Structures are given as structure tokens and as C-alpha cells.
Amino acid sequence: MHLHTAETSTCGTVSAIESIPLYKEYGYDAVIITDHFNRDYFFDYYYSGKPWEKCVEEWFNGFYTAQKAGKECGLKVLFGMEIRFDGNCNDYLVYGITKEDILKDPCMWEWGEEKFSAYIKEKGYFFAQAHPFRDRMVRCDPKLLTGVEVFNAHLYHNSRNDLASEFCFENKLIPIAGSDFHHPNTLRGCGLLFLGEINSSADVVRMLFEGRYQLVIPGNYKYTKKK
Numbered sequence: 684m685h686l687h688t689a690e691t692s693t694c695g696t697v698s699a700i701e702s703i704p705l706y707k708e709y710g711y712d713a714v715i716i717t718d719h720f721n722r723d724y725f726f727d728y729y730y731s732g733k734p735w736e737k738c739v740e741e742w743f744n745g746f747y748t749a750q751k752a753g754k755e756c757g758l759k760v761l762f763g764m765e766i767r768f769d770g771n772c773n774d775y776l777v778y779g780i781t782k783e784d785i786l787k788d789p790c791m792w793e794w795g796e797e798k799f800s801a802y803i804k805e806k807g808y809f810f811a812q813a814h815p816f817r818d819r820m821v822r823c824d825p826k827l828l829t830g831v832e833v834f835n836a837h838l839y840h841n842s843r844n845d846l847a848s849e850f851c852f853e854n855k856l857i858p859i860a861g862s863d864f865h866h867p868n869t870l871r872g873c874g875l876l877f878l879g880e881i882n883s884s885a886d887v888v889r890m891l892f893e894g895r896y897q898l899v900i901p902g903n904y905k906y907t908k909k910k
């Protein structure tokens with residue numbers, strides 16, 4: 684539910700060619716690539732005058748590489764993104780959005796949470812705040828959200844998952860969990876077990892809304908400060 688590739692996310696240290704077989708070996712049936720989508724990534728591309736279509740194609744490189752690796756090892760690879768808007772350090776996981784949506788509306792990071800939330804609701808997509816209690820994060824107005832990442836398994840950030848869980852359930856939002864994969868040792872057996880066949884991001888969104896899934900959270904998780 685939360686995986687970054689070194690091909691696209693500048694903070695990722697593992698290429699999709701390497702990470703996808705790891706997930707297959709660990710026992711996953713599918714993963715969702717959620718590379719970072721924000722001004723920082725596109726600044727040197729879009730704001731230097733490169734056509735938006737070219738910028739988007741380059742941003743999709745991580746997903747395309749992961750998709751190819753998935754076909755080779757028998758793992759389903761689906762598309763999502765982790766968007767950050769101008770004005771704060773919050774991150775949001777988005778499922779259901781398509782390449783066509785991104786091509787049609789450049790620079791969604793300029794919209795802010797309120798406009799983007801209205802767009803998501805109109806489209807019927809899924810919009811969740813990732814690790815809302817991590818340092819420097821500000822809780823989004825729950826009325827704008829579909830869900831909350833109640834468990835983030837990144838080893839090198841204190842995501843305060845217990846507080847995220849409380850925030851989610853107090854506001855009657857949909858809980859999700861993810862490994863937030865960036866580094867070789869951060870695949871923690873975390874995610875969702877869907878109670879049905881998943882073949883597309885649309886399937887993921889539908890089952891999330893229907894509640895046809897279970898949270899999968901590692902029992903040996905322990906936050907570690909990065910050396």
C-alpha cells in the first residue's frame with residue numbers, strides 16, 4: 684500500500700527491479716507503487732520549461748519499471764501516489780487516480796487539501812493522510828479525508844502509529860497500513876489482506892470502501908533511529 688522506487692522517489696534507495704522480487708519472495712500477491720508527487724520532484728523538470736507530458740512520463744518511470752519486474756516474477760503491480768501540497772510537510776496516499784487525470788491537471792500539488800479532496804470525492808477515489816503524527820506533520824481536517832494510515836512501518840521515522848489509529852477511528856475514517864518502503868531492510872510484512880480478487884487500483888478502492896479487507900501489521904515492529 685506504500686512503496687517507493689529509487690527510479691522516481693529521490694528518497695528511495697532501492698530500485699523497482701530489486702524491490703519487486705523482494706515483495707514476491709516475502710509472500711505478497713500485489714503492491715501499489717506510491718512514489719512522491721510534489722513540487723520538489725518536478726521543479727527541475729516542469730519549471731525549467733519541459734512539457735508537462737514529458738515530465739509525467741519521466742515521473743512514471745518507477746511505476747513502469749516495477750510493473751515490468753512484476754510481470755517477470757508474478758507479482759501484481761498497481762498504481763498510486765503520495766502527494767504533498769505546497770505549504771506544509773504532510774503526505775497523502777492516493778488510490779484510484781490515473782495517468783490521464785495527472786496529464787489533464789498539471790501541478791495538483793498547488794491545489795491544497797480542500798480542492799484536492801473535492802476532486803477526489805467527485806471522482807470516487809481514495810485519499811488518506813499518511814503517518815499523520817510523524818514529526819512536522821499537521822493533522823488534516825478529517826472531513827477532507829477518506830482514510831488514515833494507522834500503521835506505517837518505516838523503521839527510521841517515529842510515526843506514532845497509536846495516535847494515528849486513535850485519530851482514524853475517532854473520526855470514523857477508513858484505516859490502512861503500509862510498509863513505506865525506501866530501504867532494503869524496511870520490508871516489514873505490513874499492508875492489507877483483501878477479501879477478494881484485486882486486479883486494479885479501482886478494485887482496491889472499491890474494497891476499501893466496502894470494508895472487504897484486514898489490516899496486516901508486523902508484531903516485531905520497533906522504531907529505530909537512523910545512524
